[in-house]
Amino acid sequence: MSGLFRTKDIDKLLAGANDPARRLNKTLGPWSLTALGVGAVIGAGIFVLTGTAAAGETRHIESILHAPLLDLILQGTTAASTLGRPGAGPGISLSFVLVAVACGFAALCFAELASMIPIAGSAYTYAYATMGEIVAWIIGWDLILEYAVGNMAVAVGFSAYFNDILHALFGVELPKQLSNPVLAGGQYTGAWFNLPPFLILMILTIMLVRGVRESAGANNVMVIVKIVAILVFVAGAAPAVKAENWHPFLPNGFSGVLTGAAIVFFAYIGFDAVSTAGEECRNPQRDLPFGIVASLIVCTIMYMSVALVLTGIANWKTLDNAAPVANALRGLGFHGIRKWVDIGAIAGLLSVLLVFQYGQARVWFAMSRDRLLPDVFSAVHSRYHTPHVSTWIAGLFVGIPAGIWDIGTLADLTNIGTLFAFIIVSIGVIVLRKTQPNRPRAFRVPLVPWLPGISIASCAVLMTSLPLETWVRFVVWLAIGLAIYFLYSRKRTALG
Numbered sequence: 001m002s003g004l005f006r007t008k009d010i011d012k013l014l015a016g017a018n019d020p021a022r023r024l025n026k027t028l029g030p031w032s033l034t035a036l037g038v039g040a041v042i043g044a045g046i047f048v049l050t051g052t053a054a055a056g057e058t059r060h061i062e063s064i065l066h067a068p069l070l071d072l073i074l075q076g077t078t079a080a081s082t083l084g085r086p087g088a089g090p091g092i093s094l095s096f097v098l099v100a101v102a103c104g105f106a107a108l109c110f111a112e113l114a115s116m117i118p119i120a121g122s123a124y125t126y127a128y129a130t131m132g133e134i135v136a137w138i139i140g141w142d143l144i145l146e147y148a149v150g151n152m153a154v155a156v157g158f159s160a161y162f163n164d165i166l167h168a169l170f171g172v173e174l175p176k177q178l179s180n181p182v183l184a185g186g187q188y189t190g191a192w193f194n195l196p197p198f199l200i201l202m203i204l205t206i207m208l209v210r211g212v213r214e215s216a217g218a219n220n221v222m223v224i225v226k227i228v229a230i231l232v233f234v235a236g237a238a239p240a241v242k243a244e245n246w247h248p249f250l251p252n253g254f255s256g257v258l259t260g261a262a263i264v265f266f267a268y269i270g271f272d273a274v275s276t277a278g279e280e281c282r283n284p285q286r287d288l289p290f291g292i293v294a295s296l297i298v299c300t301i302m303y304m305s306v307a308l309v310l311t312g313i314a315n316w317k318t319l320d321n322a323a324p325v326a327n328a329l330r331g332l333g334f335h336g337i338r339k340w341v342d343i344g345a346i347a348g349l350l351s352v353l354l355v356f357q358y359g360q361a362r363v364w365f366a367m368s369r370d371r372l373l374p375d376v377f378s379a380v381h382s383r384y385h386t387p388h389v390s391t392w393i394a395g396l397f398v399g400i401p402a403g404i405w406d407i408g409t410l411a412d413l414t415n416i417g418t419l420f421a422f423i424i425v426s427i428g429v430i431v432l433r434k435t436q437p438n439r440p441r442a443f444r445v446p447l448v449p450w451l452p453g454i455s456i457a458s459c460a461v462l463m464t465s466l467p468l469e470t471w472v473r474f475v476v477w478l479a480i481g482l483a484i485y486f487l488y489s490r491k492r493t494a495l496g
Contacts, residue, residue, distance in 0.1 A: 003490070005132030008370070010439070013119050013129060016369065024120065024279045025385045027213040030287040030294075032220065033274050037295020039219045039351035040270025040359075042226060042302060043154060047345055049267050050307050051324025053260035054092040054316045087320075088260030089251040090311040093304045095260030100300040102261075102462070103268050105455035106422040107296050108445045109429045111289035114275040115442035116432070118284030121366030122275040122359070123421040123428075128370065130428040130435075133493060134485070139424050140367045141481035145474075146417035147360035148398055150269065151353055153414070155197030155402035156181065158349045162196045165342060184406035197402040204354050205395030208361065209381065209388045212280050215354060222351040227302070229344025234305045236337040237329065241312030251316070262465045267303065269418045270352065271296050272425075273359040285442035357394055364390040372489040416466050416474050419459040426452040426459075 028036075088095045113126045121128075124143055128136035159179055167173050180191040208215050250256060274291045278284050310319065314328040329338040365387035368377030381388040430449045432439070445451055 004134040007130065007132050008128045010117055010129050013117060013125065023385070024380070024387070025212065026280055026282050028216060028277055028281045028287070030290045032216045033277060033281065033287055033291025034294045034298065035220045035223045036216065036277060036355050037271045037274045037291055038298055039223050040273040040355035041268060041295060041299045043348040043352040046230065046267065046303060046306055046348065047325040047341055049264050050092060050303070050310055051319030053088055053095060053263040054090070054307070054311055055087045055318070055320030087252060087316060088256045089249065089316040090246040091250040091257045092260045092264070092311060093307040094257050095264055096300060096303040096307060098257065098261045099265050099268050100296060102458040103271065104296060105451055105458060106426060107271060107292050109426045109452050109455055110272055110275050111292045111443045112429055112441060112445045113425060113432070114278055114288040114292065115285045116439065118278035118281060118288060119366065120276060120279040120362040122272060122363065123425050124363055125366055126428045127424050130431040131424070135424065137372055137485045137489060138478060138481065139421055140363055140372065141478065142417045142420050143363045144360065145477055146414050146421065147356045147363070149417070150414035151356045151360070151398045152402045152405070154349055154352050154356070155201060155398065156194065156406060158200060158353065159194055159196040161342070161346055161349060165346065181406040182404045194403040198399040200350070201353065201357070201395050201399035201402065204357055205391055207354070208358055208391045209384060209386055211384050211386060212358070215358060219351050219354050222347040222354070225347040226344040226351065229340045229347065230302050230306060232340040233325065233337055234309050237309050237313050237332070237334060240332050241309060245312050245315055262462065264303070265415060265462055268299070269414060270355065271299070272418070272421065273355050276359040276362040289443035357391070357398065360394045361387050361390040364394065371492045372485070416463055416470055419463045422459045423456050426455040
C-alpha cells in the first residue's frame with residue numbers, strides 16, 4: 001500500500017530529463033511560451049461564448065443527470081425541471097475578470113511548480129513529486145481526458161468553419177457524407193466520415209513530429225492572425241457602439257455575472273499547457289512563470305475588449321445564437337470586418353488544436369518515461385528529437401473519434417478535468433512548501449497557504465456547477481484508469 005504514495009525525487013526528475021536517449025531540444029523562449037498560452041486559450045469561442053454568456057439561456061432539464069450538482073445539493077430533485085441561466089448582459093466583461101482572477105490563483109501555483117520542476121508532464125509531474133504515484137496516475141489520466149476530449153470538440157468545430165469558408169470563397173461545400181459526424185446524439189446521420197478534422201489533425205501531427213521550433217513558429221503566426229482579427233473587430237466596430245446598449249450594465253444583478261462566469265470558464269482552458277513545455281524551454285526558471293502569467297493577462301484583455309464592444313453594438317438580449325459577433329456585424333452591414341472574424345476563428349481553432357496536441361503528447365511521454373505507460377510512448381525521434389510515437393498516437397486518438405462522433409456534448413468533461421488538475425497543482429504548492437521549504441524557487445506564490453487555498457475553493461465551486469451527468473462520466477473515466485493502473489502500470493513501476 002505504501003508504494004501507492006511513493007514520490008519522485010525532484011533532483012532525479014531533473015537528471016532523468018537529461019538522459020541523452022530521451023532528451024528533448026530546448027528551443028523555446030518567453031514570447032514563444034506566451035504565444036503557446038494565447039494559442040491554447042483564445043479560440044473561436046471568443047466570438048461565440050461572449051454572446052451566449054451575455055444573453056444567458058433558459059432550458060428544460062429533461063433528466064436529473066443534466067442538472068448542476070450544486071442545484072441538486074441545495075434544492076433536491078426539483079432542480080431537474082426548468083433551469084434558468086440569467087445572462088450577464090453588458091456585465092459579461094466582469095464575468096471574464098472574475099474567471100481570470102480564479103484562474104490567476106491557479107496560474108500562480110502552476111508558475112511556482114513549473115519553475116521548480118521544468119519537466120514535461122505539467123500537473124502529472126508535479127503530483128508525482130508532491131503527492132505520490134497513485135495521485136500522479138489519476139492526474140495524468142485526467143489530463144489525457146482534458147486534452148483529448150477538448151480537441152475532439154474543437155476539431156468538429158473546425159469542420160463546420162472550414163465548410164463555411166469554402167462556401168464563402170468558392171461557392172462550394174464538401175459532401176455531407178464527408179463533412180458531418182457519423183453519429184450525433186447517438187443516432188446515425190448517414191455520413192461516412194467527417195474528413196476535415198481528421199486531415200487537419202494529421203497535418204498538425206506531422207508538424208509536431210518535425211520539431212517544436214517549427215510548431216511554435218506556426219503557432220506564433222496563427223496567434224498574430226487571430227489577435228489582428230480581434231483588434232480589427234474592436235477598432236472597426238467601436239464607432240457603432242451605442243451607450244444605451246450598456247444600460248442597465250447588470251440587468252440580472254451579480255447572479256447574472258456569476259452565471260456568465262460559469263459559462264465562459266471553458267474559454268480560459270489552456271494556459272496550463274504552457275507548463276508542458278518545461279523541458280523544451282531555454283530558461284525555464286525565468287520564462288515559464290512569465291509565459292503562464294503573461295498569456296492569462298493578454299487573453300483577459302482580449303476577452304474584455306470583445307465583450308464591451310459586442311454588447312455596445314447590439315442589445316445583449318439578441319446575442320443568444322451560434323454566431324453572435326458575425327450576426328451583429330451583419331446587422332450593421334460590416335461585412336469586411338465579419339470576414340476578419342471568420343479568419344480569426346479559423347486561426348483560433350488551428351492554434352488550439354496545435355497546442356493541445358503538443359501538450360497531450362508530452363503528458364504521455366512523461367508517463368511512459370516513468371514506466372506508467374509502455375516504453376514506446378517515450379521514444380524520441382533520432383533526427384527531430386521529438387516524442388514522435390506519442391505524437392502520432394495522440395493524433396490518431398483524437399482524429400478518428402472526431403471523424404465519427406459529435407463531441408460537442410462532452411465539453412463539460414474538459415471543464416471538470418481541468419478544474420481537477422488545478423486543484424492538484426494548488427495542493428502541490430502547499431505540500432512542497434511544507435516538505436521542501438529550502439528548495440530554490442525562481443517564482444514564489446505569495447501568501448501560502450491562503451492563495452492556493454482560494455484557488456482550491458474557487459475550482460471546487462466551479463466543479464459543483466457542472467451537471468451530475470458530467471460527474472458520472474468523470475468517475476467512470478477515473479475507474480477505467482485505476483483498473484489499468486492496478487493491473488498494469490503499478491507492476492511496471494514497482495519493477496522499475
